[in-house]
Amino acid sequence: MLSAGQPPQPPATSVTAASAISSKAHLSSMQQNGASVTTELAPEKPGGPIQHIWVVTGPAGCGKSTVGQAIRKELDLPFLEGDDYHPKANKDKMSNGIPLTDADRWDWLISLRQAAIDALSPAERNDFHPPAGVVVACSALKKKYRDVMRVAAYGSPLVQIHFVYLKLTEAALMQRVTRRQAHYMKSDMVQSQLAALEEPRDEWDAITIDVQKSVLDAVAAKLAEYQ
Ligand SMILES: Nc1ncnc2c1ncn2[C@@H]1O[C@H](COP(=O)(O)OP(=O)(O)OP(=O)(O)O)[C@@H](O)[C@H]1O
């Protein structure tokens, strides 16, 4: 587990796809420069169990909702669809092929962050026990957007936030967004998404998932880097 409070860790480990996320063996056994990446929940710390905020990020079409739902199912956690927190004005802009600006995104990110914090509270669905965490599908294209989401873990040593960035080529994104039906985000928006994208670099709480490759290919390629 990339746990909060550690010194900055080396660049993210690149594993792959929903099956990697859903097969705990891959993530729990991945080692990189001494930093282990695992979906196993960190051992309980004084004061209670750790709660994890899993933010699945990336440009339109990369698979945030699909992979986010896979993690939700695997870890039996509540799931928040970031698209649901965009105001109508944002959806209207994107539907008309107009990219969002920073100003369009601040209130959206803050409302999504608050919803994630609220989801960690005890609720009837859990017999009033706090859930082990929450999964959030949120593009969080820029580092400063991820910094807005990181505030959710400030002040609480028992809350850890993790970013799962789904890396995909422009061609693959275009193909997916084009094929997708009944969604306000059309393929003419993919380029602006990539133009705004700041891939996580030196962000120790971020994992990069190369969803283009198969699990074994990507894991083999990553391990080959350390031969
Ligand atoms: N691993 C995959 N292989 C092939 N197609 C996929 C994969 N993951 C998702 N898709 C398809 O790609 C399209 C986009 O997926 P999804 O809606 O999960 O992406 P998203 O990042 O949430 O998009 P947006 O940000 O625009 O809502 C969907 O039609 C989905 O079925």
Ligand SMILES: O=C(O)[C@H](O)[C@@H](O)[C@H](O)[C@H](O)CO
């Ligand atoms: O920040 C943004 O530009 C938006 O959040 C997009 O990245 C989303 O993909 C869009 O909401 C469609 O899902």
